[in-house]
Amino acid sequence: MEDTAEMVGRAFVDHYYHLFDNDRASLSSLYRDTSMLTFEGQKFAGSTEISSKLTQLPLDQCRHVISTVDSQPSSPTGGGGIVVFVSGSLQLAGEEHHLRFSQMFHLIPTAEGSFYVQNDMFRLSYG
Template sequence: MLSFEGAQTLGDAAIVEKLASLPLDGLRHQVATKDAQPCEGGILINVTGQLLAGGESNPQFFCQTFLLKPEGGSYYVQNDIFRLVYGL
């Protein structure tokens, strides 16, 4: 499941479609913090930082939390929550 700015998307095809629809060209990011913990056989990761869209001069703060689960010698993203942080 993907939660992006409060909108939930479920299923591989729907998540790929949602990600493809986002205006990501020219987007730069700077990671400020990253934390990880073991969680139910996987890894829970929280990342904070700033995004800067092409042509913009003011960065936007963000927070993203996702759960990685092992599968076949690798990991996949089972859950992903992304939020822009306003008012900082």
């Protein structure tokens, strides 16, 4: 299960940031009504509110570059959830410097054999 968690975590992270950088509105499909986002300490609940926050971020053209991805099964009894911990940097169009960030996701399996984001917490890292 540990290798599965790593594989799912990496595939999810690739997919998530690809959507974020290219088709941000479609991120809403990764969240559900029970989902929670804490973005720089601000809380958002449910896929509508979360998607609205993400699409309104003032990051018209940005690119996430991932440094590390760590993943573990989240349940002691094998419930199939996965916690994913990401560090990386955010490159904004026309700006030289990068913003370092870290983010964690808690993924829950769906009945269709996929995963959705139950928990999402994002923080910029100040040096």
